[in-house]
Amino acid sequence: MSAEGSITPNAESFALSDQEFEAIAKFAHKHFGLALAASKKPLVSSRLARKLRQRNFTSFKEYLACLDGPNAEQERSGLLSLLTTNVTHFFREPHHFETLRNDVLPPLIEQARRGGRVRLWSAGCSNGQEPYSIAMTVLDMCPEAAKLDFKILGTDIDPVVVRHAQAAKYPEDELAQIDAKYRKLVPARDAEGRLPGSLRNLITFGVLNLIEPFPFKGRFDAIFCRNVAIYFDNPTQQKVWSAFQNALNPGGYLFIGHSERMSGPASQHLKTAGITTYVNSPAGR
Ligand SMILES: C[S@@+](CC[C@H](N)C(=O)[O-])C[C@H]1O[C@@H](n2cnc3c(N)ncnc32)[C@H](O)[C@@H]1O
Structure with missing residues (x-):
């Protein structure tokens, strides 16, 4: 310098x-x-x-x-x-959250209530609005989720946005745009202006580069990876789609961004289940 x-x-x-x-x-x-x-x-x-x-x-x-x-x-x-851009907001592409609420979560909540394990992942979560939107949907439907084996993971390659997500502080005008149904879950921020512990406790944040092998042992029931792969070239996108397919349980959901398209070998197993929504249907199942 x-x-x-x-x-x-x-x-x-x-x-x-x-x-x-x-x-x-x-x-x-x-x-x-x-x-x-x-x-x-x-x-x-x-x-x-x-x-x-x-x-x-x-x-x-x-x-x-x-x-x-x-x-x-x-x-x-x-x-x-x-x-790239870190642009994101709460309940972005709301149709995905409708699918989450209506189709994805009901059997998973049943599974968790019976003692089963449930894992959701927001991959490329930016400043955290996406995983907190998932957490609000879960908490609204299952207030006791934090006591069950029900966890949400939020990751991004950029440590700066991950720290922002962990801090869980958002401007009032941003929170004011959340639908009343979910807004009631954020009645007041704590003394430091953070989102309530009831939401924060459901999510674990970490730094993770999606083009490197994933470090997880268990699989996920749903993955949100929206508006991230748009920056990748086609071979890289195809590798990432395959890695997600391998990381999903059979019947697990993948949500991708509005201008992204499924392609490559993963598309044999990830079957369309709505707008930019895919269900993992491994061969023979
Ligand atoms: C536009 S934001 C998307 C946020 C959120 N998923 C949404 O749709 O609102 C894109 C995010 O992807 C992250 N990103 C870019 N390349 C990545 C990579 N190789 N691995 C993980 N995250 C990456 C960026 O840091 C950025 O936070």
């Missing part, structure tokens, strides 16, 4: 060469699974130039070296945020 007081280079001095764009694209594909088409170069170049100025880097070369350095977490997370 430039020494304090030195002149920060202007935007023109940060014009990204083709070689540097390729280096960024290669890095983003290797570490995040992102596909950066050449047409994205002007966008990446202007966003990166802004970042380099903010962070007082003097060249792209220096920035690239830092991405592989010992304290790379912050830079990598910043790069990912710059290349």
